[in-house]
Amino acid sequence: MDQNPLARVRIESRKWWDRSSLGRPDKGGLILTPTDVIFCHLHRNMTYPKLDWLDVILADRPELIFESLVNEALRLPGNKVVWHDHFNPMSLSHASGTNALRWNSNGHPDKGPPDSEVRWFHARSDFHPTELLDWTNEVNKVGRLAEILIVDDDLDVVSYRLQEFSPRGEADQKKLALGDSIPLVDRSSFALLESEHKLPSYLGGYVIDENQHQQIKKSKARVYQDLIDRGLFVRSGFKYGVRWRAYVNSDFSDHAPWLISQPDSSPTDWISACQGSRLASGVGKTMLIPVIQKNVRYLGVLRPPSDSRWNLNRRD
Numbered sequence: 001m002d003q004n005p006l007a008r009v010r011i012e013s014r015k016w017w018d019r020s021s022l023g024r025p026d027k028g029g030l031i032l033t034p035t036d037v038i039f040c041h042l043h044r045n046m047t048y049p050k051l052d053w054l055d056v057i058l059a060d061r062p063e064l065i066f067e068s069l070v071n072e073a074l075r076l077p078g079n080k081v082v083w084h085d086h087f088n089p090m091s092l093s094h095a096s097g098t099n100a101l102r103w104n105s106n107g108h109p110d111k112g113p114p115d116s117e118v119r120w121f122h123a124r125s126d127f128h129p130t131e132l133l134d135w136t137n138e139v140n141k142v143g144r145l146a147e148i149l150i151v152d153d154d155l156d157v158v159s160y161r162l163q164e165f166s167p168r169g170e171a172d173q174k175k176l177a178l179g180d181s182i183p184l185v186d187r188s189s190f191a192l193l194e195s196e197h198k199l200p201s202y203l204g205g206y207v208i209d210e211n212q213h214q215q216i217k218k219s220k221a222r223v224y225q226d227l228i229d230r231g232l233f234v235r236s237g238f239k240y241g242v243r244w245r246a247y248v249n250s251d252f253s254d255h256a257p258w259l260i261s262q263p264d265s266s267p268t269d270w271i272s273a274c275q276g277s278r279l280a281s282g283v284g285k286t287m288l289i290p291v292i293q294k295n296v297r298y299l300g301v302l303r304p305p306s307d308s309r310w311n312l313n314r315r316d
Contacts, residue, residue: 009031010029010031011029011030012029013029013030014028021081021108022039023086024089034057034064035085036083038068066122067099070099070149070151071083073157073310073311073312074102076312077310079103079310080108081101081103082114083100094117095117095138096135097135098117100117101117102115102117102147117145118148119148120148124269125270126269127267127270127272129266129267132162136299137164140163147159148162148301150274155312157312158274159310160274160277160301160303160304161303161304162299162300162301163299163302164297164299165258165286165298165299166298167227169230169232169247169248171231171233171247171250223263223292224244226290227244227260232258233248233249237259240259240283242260242261243262243265245285246258255284258285258286259287277303281303287300289301
């Protein structure tokens with residue numbers, strides 16, 4: 001909680017709470033925190049508490065500009081939002097790391113639990129898949145959506161959803177012994193294989209990559225092996241800009257629903273994470289980011305349905 005007294009503004013009316021869940025109720029009035037104040041200033045004709053209020057608050061809370069843009073993206077479609085400043089005073093349950101709670105336009109904090117928990121990041125912020133996956137599962141286990149909003153220096157905001165996936169298939173793709181192949185350049189090999197392997201052939205044989213050799217023990221081969229163990233038919237994802245694409249069956253009868261990055265080329269910031277998500281969405285697939293722990297787990301960064309995209313574009 002901010003210690004600056006200007007970060008806690010009281011008004012003697014509850015109507016903004018009753019209509020829009022702005023602020024938090026307090027003895028017949030409302031307590032507004034900085035994010036609430038900026039929204040009310042822009043959309044409820046409220047003047048700042050002091051002429052230099054914004055300058056003083058930004059010195060204590062430098063993330064406020066971006067947080068306020070995210071708040072607008074959430075609220076302007078009609079959602080109700082309660083920010084982290086209010087969690088403890090209102091005894092609102094939430095996962096560790098959650099920035100805000102969101103209710104759909106027909107909901108309200110007085111009527112029931114939130115529909116989602118929200119985190120926001122700047123586009124250049126580091127991307128930490130393990131921590132994000134743990135947060136996602138903590139949110140999902142209580143029946144809430146895990147929503148992420150990304151803001152950039154052009155004042156644009158784009159929303160995503162996070163979800164853990166456990167892809168499964170019905171393919172039987174065998175690994176190959178190194179002795180069965182001839183080494184080629186760039187860690188590829190050439191092998192004479194029977195047609196049952198369902199691989200693209202050339203000159204009576206097939207080109208295979210290093211991950212298909214049973215002796216390889218690197219982390220990326222561990223992901224490859226996990227995908228095979230799940231019954232997926234795994235092929236190169238080169239044409240989609242990722243390491244692998246995965247099919248449910250080995251006969252190519254359906255499209256590959258999954259695109260999978262390898263551990264050493266997973267997104268490092270939200271720019272690259274969003275790029276991968278949008279690329280996958282554009283071709284009707286889901287981008288999976290492997291998280292290697294005791295088991296291999298998969299984080300999906302998803303574009304929400306068209307009626308649940310909390311985006312903001314403030315450019316003319």
